[in-house]
Amino acid sequence: MRSGLFLMICLMVGAAIFGAALMLNNDYYFFAGYVVLQYVVLATAWNILGGYCGYVNFGSAAFFALGAYSTVALHKLYPLPVPLLVIVGGVISGIVGLGMGYLTLRLRGAFFAIATLALAVVLQTLIVNWDFVGGSRGAYIVRPEAIAPFGSYIKYLFLVMMLLAIGAINLARLIERSRLGYGFATIRDDELAAEASGVPTLRLKLIATTISGALMGMAGAPLPYYIGFLQPSSAFGLDYAVNAIAMPLIGGTTSWAGPLVGAVLLGSLQQLATVTISSAVNLLIVGLLLVGFVIIAPNGIIGLVQKYIRHRPVAQVGRRKIEADATGHVP
């Protein structure tokens, strides 16, 4: 499917979801939907580095928080429209992603993962000690009650996050099917062989960390307007780091659809658990599902579907052969 057509379909699906939520006439659906969409962006962003390139980033929350705190800082200097804040958050996180990549990409496996975790700790320490953005006390951002033509502000935030999710999915799909995507796949499979095939692995990894970091920051930029009060423990929350990894793993890491499926499934389950049981069980759900998927479907839901599709024609051929043997002709 062509990229333009895919984008159109995404926009139509997005419009349909927004329309359906409007018809339900309950702001809760926008609050819950915002969180799910935010995880779609975060999971897609993580997957560009973790899934496509095979570099596991435990510091997703740091990039997410960086986007959120760039909004807080800008809000104090000069309030800007949310789409502009999203872009600024993306640029700042992208630059930090590039820097992190430059410092850590000579590491591999667990060493790289630990380095990204260290980055999150360092950034959180910096934010905790930065009074301008509220430090450890946190910062209040008063969300406007309404915005024309949407009515309540949450509808506007939902729409911004919806467009961001559509943008992230389309970007991931574009990368996957491009020269860059092949390069990323070779890095994931075998870096030494990739270099021997002419792939500039370091440059590609820097591109991946920049894009991934930028998207995470963009996902975090509207957060202060969503929650109204931002403190380091909520912006750097474990939920973001764990979900950013678990959602692509459960959905499948080798395709753009994996993080989308994982985020919608896990995000919706978590929202359901929050209103029916308690938000405290959210990480328990993630943990149980992750253990289950690692055992049953290590390549995630998309991997399971691909395996089924790959094997289905073989099974049909086998059946036909048996029928041919029995009846003397091939149906």
Add this chain to the structure above:
Amino acid sequence: MSCTTTAAGTAADPPAAAAGADALLTIDNLGKRFGGFVALDGISLKVKAGERLGLIGPNGSGKSTLVNCICGTLRNEVGSVTFDGRRLDSMSAHQRTRRGLSRTFQLPRPFASLSLADNMRVPLLYTVAARGATHGAADIAERCLALLREVGLESKAERLPRELTQVEMRKLELARAMAAEPMLLIADESMAGLTHSEVEEILALLMRLNAQGVTIILIEHIMSAVMSFSQRLAVLVSGRKIADGEPNAVMRDPEVERAYLGQ
């Protein structure tokens, strides 16, 4: 290409014919250490364009380290590597590949998540395209299939490497190296673990490549294959080059006999 040497020489005294000015690859006094272990000790070697060089030596003699230093996987601490008139020492591995230096790995390292056709596509996209060649998607797809056809894997173009046999994996490795359209191909133990007929198949493939003008360095333990393939033979022992010359003369060299058969 005619045989280039007539007698075994030493590292300090390379055969005159091989030391010609038209060398495609010149390795000069190359040295590499791993901690206190000297892996390469002042290796000097020249390879002429179109030549078929056999590189042999016992396990641990430094053959693969030498290949890694030539291809940029490892950085040499001493000496230099010059390829096609350009010093490679400061270049990364992918830059060297783009300049026309290609290799296979001792243990095949296919891109496991990519189909066989896509394994071919990667060097075409990243190496051949980087040299300025512009191909459409259809041209690249056709080239991928042509490369797989060359090694008899066309029918498995959409399969994953894990579905291949050992010999097919070796062929895939060679095909991917060929996809980079190299001037010099280093085949590092491409025949290890193969049967006699499979060795013959790989040898025929390498000969065809050489006939197309590709210079080949063959690193191999199967002596019959090395002897039938090589126009010149270099021997490494304990990181030093102990002989370099016409294959039969090299194999009669007392130092080579000692290295292989003991005192």
